[in-house]
Amino acid sequence: MSVAIRLPTVLRPAASGKSIVNVDGETIGEVLDTLQRTYPAIAGQVLTADGALHRFVNVYVNDDDVRYLDKLDTRVAPDDVVSILPAVAGGAL
Secondary structure, eight states: OOEEEEEEGGGGGGGOEEEEEEOOOOOOHHHHHHHHSSSSSGGSSBBBBSSBBBBTEEEEEEEEEEEGGGGGGGGGTTOOOEEEEEEEOOOOO
């Protein structure tokens, strides 16, 4: 099953400049694994070497953060949209 993934600007060069890509998978883990195999330059930027989500990367299924669902085991459906967003921090001291 193919799922749409919205990529942040920082990952688009690794995906031939695309802002949305479609990859196969039934869970977020499968989708992100397929994404990294399809676009090898993305490998290591979303998942750590041991396969966990990077701490400063947020992944959403529709509007729900997968960290508050079933993490990488979160199921996806064909009409779902997966968004990858880098965490933003900062402010004044």
